[in-house]
Amino acid sequence: MRTLVASLLLWGLVGCTAANTNTPVSTEAAHAGAPLPFIEDDYARALAEAKAKGIPLFVDVWAPWCHTCRSMKAYVLSDKSLARHADRFVWLEVNTDLTQNAAFQEKFPIEFWPTLYVIDPRAEKPLLRFAGSATVSQLEKLFEDGERAYKGGVTGAEALLARGDALHAEGRSTEAIETLTEALAEAPADWSRRGRALESLMTAMYGAMQVEPCAKKALELLPGTPRSLSWANAAMFGLMCAVSMPEDAAGVKELRAGLEAKVVDAMGAPVIEMSGDDRSGLYEARLMAREVAKDEAGKKVLAEEWLTFLEAEAAKAPNPEARTVFDSHRMGAAMKLGTPERAIPALEQSEKDLPQDYNPPARLATLYRTVGRLDDALAASDRALARVQGSRRLSVMSGRVDILVARKDTAAAVKTLEEALAFAKTLPAVQTSPRMVKNLEKKLAGLQAEAQPAPK
Structure with a gap:
């Protein structure tokens, strides 16, 4: 399940101290024996190769903190059956932690x-932009859609989908939403791309924060869309839109209940064929719905179910890199459950297995x-900051501040x-989050105000 920009600070993005080297996290483990020849973090080279070969460029934009990115690498992009597609595109991966990739962004x-x-x-x-996870078969359909858009000649709903994809990829969300809506209206009931078109529409509407139309459109169109991972993702986005609506909006409770029922149905x-990470994302959306409903008992039951599921998925992961896909959600579920200590052994094992990864110590x-082990917290933040790159350093340093405040070391x-x-x-x-900078400024102002002597 894709990581939303609105929730980047939600789980485990903390830690802290040392100089930024901006050295890339090695992706050798993630791409060991990978069937697709990805060029790492060199857009100019990949673009030149694509021009020379006369074929489109396929780009995977990812980040080391993104659990869905790591899931795609560990469980989908590593699938040997993809090797037959190696010559269809020039392949590029872009790590957004690295400042060298700012121009691409x-x-x-x-x-x-x-x-x-x-x-x-x-x-x-851009001819196509797809956010989030996909199965191997869905990825192959994306290859086909991208290639067809490059060659041109499609008509009808297919042409509208291609146009909507391109508009969304260019950041023209309003036009993309109109075009994708038209594609779904014009397409026959048995259109093979109905699920993907609906998922793309929900993604665009949520990204544009058209939350009420998004929630209503999801409830309207889901019943006529075949069950698939795209259907599940569309239901999840519909629920996220409903959860984001104002509490006093007309019909908000009914929209939330209806869409939460769709997400439960998807599970x-x-x-439905989906990865453990995708199913975990559905749990997360349901938990948010229980929180806005102020259902503490239901939230605890669901958090326990979620954490038990994550522990089982991690236990059957084929290697440490695949197991770390579940780390951030295990941490989040344990904290929601009020048992943060339950996630500590897993994170300690991840740090041992992947000593160059900043995420486990962060x-x-x-x-x-959270459990009061402040000396250990400070040492872990030191280790994290020694490894972190680029803007993630800000999250790590913010977490360090919380540790120092807990230690009463205001200076x-x-x-x-x-x-x-x-x-x-x-x-x-x-690559700089205004929200993160504002949060840091607010923390600083608060601490400075506390340090001022009381007026006599």
Whole structure:
């Protein structure tokens, strides 16, 4: 399940201290024996190759903190059956943690991780943008759609879908929504791409924060759409839209209840083919719905079910890299359940298995702080910051501030915040979250106000 830009700070993005080296996290483990020849973090080279070969460019935009990105690498992009597609595209992966990729992000902004692009190298125009996870069979359909858009000649609903994809990829959300809506209205009932078109429509509407129309459209169109991973994702986006609606909006309770029922349905029989990460995302959406409903008892029951599921999925993962896909959600579920200590052994094992990955110690820093192990939390934040790159450093430093405040070391907390804000100014604007910077500024102002002597 895709990671939403609105929830980047939700689970485990903390830790902290040391110089930023901007050295890429190695993807050798993730791509070991991979069937598709991805070029790593070199858009200019990939573009030149695509132009020379006269074929489109396929781009996987990812980040090391993104569990869905890691799931795609561990369970889908590593599938040997994809090898037969190696010559259809030039393949590029772009790690958004790295400042060297800021120029790509300026040209092709993203809202969700992972995002998959098909780009026409002749004009450097995106032909298709797909946010989130896909099964192997869905990925192969994306290959076909991207290739057809590159060659042209499609008509009817297929042409409208291609146009909607291109508009969304260009960031023209309103036009994309209109075009995708038209495609679904014009297409025959048995259109093979109905699910993907609906998923793309929901993605665009949520990204544009058209939350009420999004929720209503999901309830309207889901019944006429075949069950699939796209159907499940569309239901999830519909629920996220409903959860984001104002509490006093007309019919909001009915919309939330109806869409939560669709997500529950997506998790039931007949079974929809989906990864453990996708199913985990559905649990997360349901938990958010229970929270806005102020159903504490239901939330606890669901969090326990979610965490038990995640522990089972992690236990059967084929390797440590695949197992870490579940780390952030295990942490989140354990914290929601009120038992953060339950996730600590898993994160400690991940750090042992993947010593260059900043995520396990960053998440451990939060867990240790939560259970009162402040010395361990500070040490974990040190390890995380020694490994983290780019803008993720800000999240790590923010978490360190929380540890220092818990230790009642206000001077060190203020210094860390000042260093974080100074570092933020060195980052490319496209890779700097205004929300994160505001949060850091707010923390600093609060600590400085506390440090002021009381007026006599």
